[in-house]
Amino acid sequence: MNSLVVSWVFLECTQMKSGHEHGGVDTAQTKILLTSFSAMVAETTTFPIDLIKTRLQLHGESLSSSRPTRAYRVGLGIVREQGVVGLYSGLSPAIIRHLFYTPIRIVGYEHLRSVVSADNGSFSIVGKAVVGGTSGVMAQIIASPADLVKVRMQADGHRVNQGLQPRYSGPFDALNKIVRAEGFRGLWKGVFPNIQRAFLVNMGELACYDHAKQFVIRSRIADDNVYAHTLASIVSGLAATSLSCPADVVKTRMMNQAAKKEGKYLYNSSYDCLVKTVKVEGIRALWKGFFPTWARLGPWQFVFWVTYEKFRKFAGLSSF
Template sequence: MNLKMKIQQNGVERASTKIALTSISAMAAETTTFPLDLTKTRLQLHGQHSLPCATRPTTAVGVAGEIVRRQGFLGLYKGLSPAILRHLFYTPLRIVGYEHLRALFGYSDGGGASLSLSSKALLGGLSGVFAQVVASPADLVKVRMQADGRIASQGLPPRYSGPFDAFSKIVRSEGFAGLWRGVFPNVQRAFLVNMGELACYDHAKHFVIRNQIAEDNVYAHTLASVMSGLAATTLSCPADVVKTRMMNQAVGKDEKVVYKGSYDCLVKTIKVEGIRALWKGFFPTWARLGPWQFVFWVSYEKLRQIAGLSSF
């Protein structure tokens, strides 16, 4: 009995350590790449109101330059605090959750090939769905505050003074359920991005190691993170565009909604802007996911090593 309790205690301690390490790594990655995420969000919102001036083509460099010109360098970090808050919930739940699901379905440390790529993709998607449902309110506030900078650049007052003011105003005007506005497209995106990211990183890293392209070190982690970033971006970008537009529309008692649902948003976006609009922000998304995953996975793997844990 004592041995069983000790094993359980060690398991809890390992899980809490992994949660702490994922949070630290995620905060470092988010802070490093947040300007690219802001640029991506502004690009995805560009053109949604079908104004003549809003339908002209624009670029990520142009959007970023306009933000700096109008708001200064710190304008690139508008909405960072709710983004950090989101990752304190989202990243530990999806990473640690995936690892537990992977072990539950037959994976063992060092095995790597004990699960198929399709099985890993399913487990990654499911862990992402659960994590996103929990973190969706913080994600909503992040999107709204990022969009606020666009409003301020037009000479209008921002909707929210900070993350807590945003939470308060959203609940007051849209109800508590309003914090989960856009949760369905959000969950769709989370499933796709984690299906691509976690499964691809896991599979690619072990492929690189098994084929002696690199040992289990920073080179293998870098190669795997680049491949997973590309896979995650390709799969998730359409759902990300829909999610961003759905979450950005604030709905009061007497206000009309632009999109009735995620499918309506999808149809209207394609009808007004063409199917290529579903991949708006693809390159800044990929440009962000690549560095984000590099910073996260390299730091997370290193921290696990320092803490005496096995490689992911």
């Protein structure tokens, strides 16, 4: 199956390259296709780490389970209870999310960057940060329902470990049940902490990747190649994780909570979630899942950017 997908993309890129040579292919459409495929590859590769990160962020939400735990123990627990397949619980909505989220933020960033500054070399890091955050917010608003379904399905594995029945049998079942129980607006539960996280993570990820790559090339540390992309990915992954982890913890807990029988929620707002988390678990709880998040963002960005940059080159497009 994977070989068929790769072959299809290879043929598409060949046609795109030919189209660019004759001026017959829309550049934005090409970028969207290549971005979507690159995001699918990166998401599938690093999804188990994201699942472990989500479980770590939910750990301690109950007063009876506030003792610290470690990422490897969470991972072993998932494999022991659900098998290796359990590490990919919630993958399908994650893929669907990235079909919307990643093309909008990546292509949107590049477009806004060209509008604000014709010369990328003279574009300041502050300007790139604002452009990156803005494109991330636009993308996250659209992709938030898929993100909600992904978090709920990932959290279901935690319920199974506690001897409870999973709430959803699949992404479409989750979507249907959420709309029935919480209304159409329920699909955007946690959208505000989600937007905050999207602004911060894209401010760190896109701006730092762009700026770090330009710095590496201008300083002649490396040419515009895999080495430069790897260095830029490490810097952007660390910056994005540091900035976004507190908002990510709040977002995960807000999106995971469902209404109880009496119609009450554990958290009334993002601020309430933030205060209760710090009060019960301490300030360090806001960086729960930091290392799994960084461990995922680094490889995710490496796989994504290397794949995306290579396909851009093959399709006859300039470097990002």
